[in-house]
Amino acid sequence: GAVVSQHPSWVICKSGTSVKIECRSLDFQATTMFWYRQFPKQSLMLMATSNEGSKATYEQGVEKDKFLINHASLTLSTLTVTSAHPEDSSFYICSARDIRYEQYFGPGTRLTVT
Amino acid sequence: QKEVEQDPGPLSVPEGAIVSLNCTYSNSAFQYFMWYRQYSRKGPELLMYTYSSGNKEDGRFTAQVDKSSKYISLFIRDSQPSDSATYLCALDTGRRALTFGSGTRLQVQP
Numbered sequence: 001g002a003v004v005s006q007h008p009s010w011v012i013c014k015s016g017t018s019v020k021i022e023c024r025s026l027d028f029q030a031t032t033m034f035w036y037r038q039f040p041k042q043s044l045m046l047m048a049t050s051n052e053g054s055k056a057t058y059e060q061g062v063e064k065d066k067f068l069i070n071h072a073s074l075t076l077s078t079l080t081v082t083s084a085h086p087e088d089s090s091f092y093i094c095s096a097r098d099i100r101y102e103q104y105f106g107p108g109t110r111l112t113v114t
Numbered sequence: 115q116k117e118v119e120q121d122p123g124p125l126s127v128p129e130g131a132i133v134s135l136n137c138t139y140s141n142s143a144f145q146y147f148m149w150y151r152q153y154s155r156k157g158p159e160l161l162m163y164t165y166s167s168g169n170k171e172d173g174r175f176t177a178q179v180d181k182s183s184k185y186i187s188l189f190i191r192d193s194q195p196s197d198s199a200t201y202l203c204a205l206d207t208g209r210r211a212l213t214f215g216s217g218t219r220l221q222v223q224p
Contacts, residue, residue: 006157034211043202043216044158093157095212101146103204103212105157 002028004096006106013084013113020080021109023094029074030096034103035067038091050077084113117141120203120215129224133190137203137215140184144213146206147179149188151199152217158202162188193222 003026013019023033031052036044048058048069056069068080077096081088093108120137127133135149146165150158162177164170170177178187186205190197200219204212 004157043214046211049211091155101206101208102160102163103148103206104160105150107157108155110155 002026002096002098002102002104004094004104004106006094006109008109009107010110011112013111015085015113016083018080018082019084019111020078021092021094021111023077023079023096023106025075025096025098025104028096028098030077030098031074032097033071033077034095034097035069035077035079036093036095038093038108040091044093047079081111084111086113089113117213118203118205118215121218122216124219124221126221126223127193129193129195129222131193131222133193133197133220133222135188135190135201135203135218135220137186137205138184139186139205139213141205141207141213142181142184143207144205145208147177147186148204148206148212149175149177150202150204151197152202153199158204161201190220193220195222195224198222 005024007022033050035047047062048056050056050071052071058064071077095103095105097103118139149162152158167181174191176189200217202217203215
């Protein structure tokens with residue numbers, strides 16, 4: 001199956017700093033990528049939809065100025081958490097959709113803000 | 115009412131048992147139906163993908179979709195301890211991101 005990678009897999013940062021998470025589709029092109037957030041023992045919550053070459057579409061309640069998304073190519077999308085706070089600590093997962101509408105997920109990035 | 119309802123479990127079964135996981139949904143616009151498996155602290159892994167009513171089989175896994183009842187199922191035959199994970203149903207209208215069920219935690223006892 002298709003492979004999606006995320007980097008880093010785990011990051012610890014201090015409150016007030018910014019963190020960038022990369023999502024790459026390794027063996028297919030993805031015009032659409034999605035960013036999800038998952039708290040312990042809860043399901044995935046969609047944060048935003050990222051389309052190559054255009055602005056991301058954010059879900060209600062998600063601050064676009066805090067969670068900056070860039071989808072610069074058909075294989076790369078980045079999520080930058082700006083001015084991170086402890087409540088931003090979570091598991092961030094990206095997915096990439098292929099031309100058959102199948103979505104493949106990355107392994108996730110665990111963010112801990114101290 | 116949530117768009118997708120899924121029993122969170124946990125569901126505990128002995129090794130070798132047949133497991134039945136289910137989701138119901140309310141939005142008839144959903145056209146694509148998926149089942150994902152997620153191990154702790156890992157990203158979801160696509161198990162089954164279907165877009166029509168009926169059954170689809172892949173090894174020990176069978177996905178069943180009944181659009182008239184808005185009901186989808188995943189059956190796991192000869193369950194193994196390695197099947198212990200959270201199983202998420204996911205539905206898609208084709209125009210936006212997936213809508214997930216809350217996930218069912220499965221524990222297969224050796």
